[in-house]
Amino acid sequence: MGPVKEEPTIARTGAGVRRPDLPLLRTEEMMLNMGPQHPATHGVLKMILDLEGERIVKATPVLGYLHRGVEKLAEHGTYHQFIPHTDRLDYVCAMYNNFAYVRAVEKLLGLTVPPRAEYLRTIVAETQRIIGHLFWLGTQALDIGAMTVFFYTFRDREILLDWFDELCGARLTTSWYRIGGVERDFTPELIAKLAKFMDEFQGKIDECNTLLDKNRIWLARTKDIAVISAEDALSFGLSGPTLRGSGVDYDLRKYEPYGAYGDVEWSVPVGRNGDTYDRYWIRIEELRESCKIIKQCLAKLPDGPYLADAPTVVLPSKDKVFTTLESMILQFKLFTQGFKAPKGDIYCGTEAHKGELGFYIISDGGSHPYRLKIRAPSFIHLGAFDHMAKGYMIADIVTIFGTYDVVMGECDR
């Protein structure tokens, strides 16, 4: 059972409630283009809005401004070579994309990862989830008009990004995950820094949360906005906080445990009303749960290797490449020819902070994927946009858009 959601004490203001029963004024319908260049679209997205007065009759997302043909590129590179491309999908959460992809390849290969690597992966993935949720919270609040939250969340996000920088040399395009494990181990300083951050972090969540959860404007602009029922949300294929806000406890970390999620104590927050406020509440609770997961993982971190012992597929470590001939040959072969994956097709879904990020790989037994399909949560969430925006006011469109936590790099691929 997840944490119990408390209703805020301030009564609902009633502003922005979808009222299909109200008669429309039957004025002339107007078409309005929002975007592609708009600060609230977090990338380049155009929205064609059909308006009846201020009310949205139809909202048509126009996608593809960031389409780079990533799925086509995947068919022309080896399995290792695709890892950096996944950084550029959801560019604010590169670590989780890497994680989702390497898990899919490991499932295809039937490769088991050593326990230390599983823990390292889980810790970094949850750190990335915190960064993602902080980013979402800051920008969503900024879009709605609460500017202070943005400064608070970005202050904390910056600390974690610097931590990533120390870990792998990059803040955003990380490529730290490897097929069979991770690129390098934690140093004692990194562990100490992360533990210190997590000790202080609970207070920082409260700091952001108290700015919002009883704020009249925030409540008026998020309560009863973009309501979707559990049944519809499932039918649209929504996932992550967007689905859990409607009361479905579907979380792949619990449903199909991977990494170290099965070994630690945590719970899945589930909303009730399926509105923007519940989705916000879930993300705040998830920040606390991530913090709990990381603390437990750091305490339990097992010793051992951080890369699987499978020389035919796993890249040799750099110190060996520079000192032994065999490793150098292996490294050369793996980068020029890649490894042969068994014939077959697999789908592997991973609970990224936006929702279920999945990779569907068809292998024909060669060294390149025959077909690689990315199940991008942002793309699928925008499929429900028209359904969720219909009947609301034009002023709500930014809130509705923000509530999915869409990143267009992932949506357009």
Added chain:
Amino acid sequence: MSATQHPVIEHLMQRFPGDIVSASDFRGDLSVTVRKEALLPIGRHLKEALQFDYIVHVASADYPTERERFEVIYEVYSIRRRQRLRLKTRVSEADGAVDSLCGIWYGANFMEREVYDMMGIRFHGHPDLRRILLPDEYEEGFPLRKDFPLQGKGWRDTFDDFMTQPAPERTS
């Protein structure tokens, strides 16, 4: 356990005899290939009778050397059963169309549009079958087909003309 012994597949084989072409279980992923004509009734049965209420994704694949060139893949999930199922169907290039499952899972609307955009497979009964990621007026074909070159075709050639032509004279 072979895939045909799985309760869901067994049920489908009894309910739709002759429509199931093959079934497989690879690394714990259950998939079933059905005849193109049976896609819609089987999809409806999965949603209504077997509680496969969550659509995960719709993918497509191109096998240019085979008689039925394209494959359309629906991945569905049942929250209650905690069961994943992959529903596949094959379609030839001459035909190039399957029934749309938009009416069963709403999310299929965008996902099928993406398949159409990338692979050129049409969907009967789709309410809004347009390109989604590429521009509406894009005419160079369908980029995820195997005969489409990695570097694209068409508009990039105009770069060469641009480079070889003399620069226009300045008028100011």
